[in-house]
Amino acid sequence: MLRSPLGSITISTAxxxxxPAFAKDLPSVEGRPSHYTVQFGATIGKLEPIAGEVLCAxxxxxxxxxxxxxxxxxxxxxxPDNVRYGLVKIDCADPQCALDLQEREVSYGSKVNDLPxxxxxxxxxxxxxxxxxxxxxxxxxxxxxxP
Numbered sequence: 001m002l003r004s005p006l007g008s009i010t011i012s013t014a015x016x017x018x019x020p021a022f023a024k025d026l027p028s029v030e031g032r033p034s035h036y037t038v039q040f041g042a043t044i045g046k047l048e049p050i051a052g053e054v055l056c057a058x059x060x061x062x063x064x065x066x067x068x069x070x071x072x073x074x075x076x077x078x079x080p081d082n083v084r085y086g087l088v089k090i091d092c093a094d095p096q097c098a099l100d101l102q103e104r105e106v107s108y109g110s111k112v113n114d115l116p117x118x119x120x121x122x123x124x125x126x127x128x129x130x131x132x133x134x135x136x137x138x139x140x141x142x143x144x145x146x147p
Contacts, residue, residue, distance in 0.1 A: 033147060034058055036083040038076055040143040042066050044117065058083065066141070072097065072117070074141060083147050085109045090141075096120040102135055114142045 035058060041051040044067045056062030062076040071093035078086040089105040090097055098118045099106045106115065119138040 032058070036078055037146040038062055038064070038143055039146065040064060040074075040141065042074075042117075042139060042141045044072060044139040061089075076143070076145075078145065084111075084145050086145075088113075088115060088141075088143075090117065092119075097138055098135070099141075108143075108145075112142065112144055114140060116140055 036056055038054045038056055039052075040054070041049065043049045047067055050066065052064075054062055054064055056076065056078070058078065058080055062078070064074045064076070066072045066074060071091075073091045075089040075091070076086065077089070078084075086108060087105055088099060088108055090099050091104075096119065098104055098120065099115045102118055102120075108115075116137055117139045118135040120135050
């Protein structure tokens with residue numbers, strides 16, 4: 001993370017698992033590119049907002065690490081025939097979290113996808129499995145898929 005001397009501008013990078021930068025020059029497979037790009041922005045609780053761009057392989061999940069503590073990872077699985085459609089899955093270590101409609105895996109298909117990130121952790125930090133508890137908004141994950 002880089003901070004300006006004034007402290008007002010922060011540039012954060014997300015840890016990603018994807019193809020290296022030279023992969024943009026990879027040949028296409030069956031007439032389609034072997035990769036696609038995910039441009040994203042996210043807010044998580046009181047952490048500073050992050051934004052980035054990830055080059056992803058068409059035949060693999062694209063993993064984006066949004067936060068270390070609490071550990072929150074987003075996996076994008078694009079449809080091999082049309083990358084603008086697919087599934088997004090969230091994995092969280094400590095707070096039990098979910099995406100839109102309190103699901104861990106949701107489909108996407110818009111030009112700009114905006115998914116709320118919810119936490120089911122109680123206000124006191126204790127989670128009861130069989131007891132109703134309110135979900136609170138932890139943050140948002142917005143992304144665009146570019147073929």
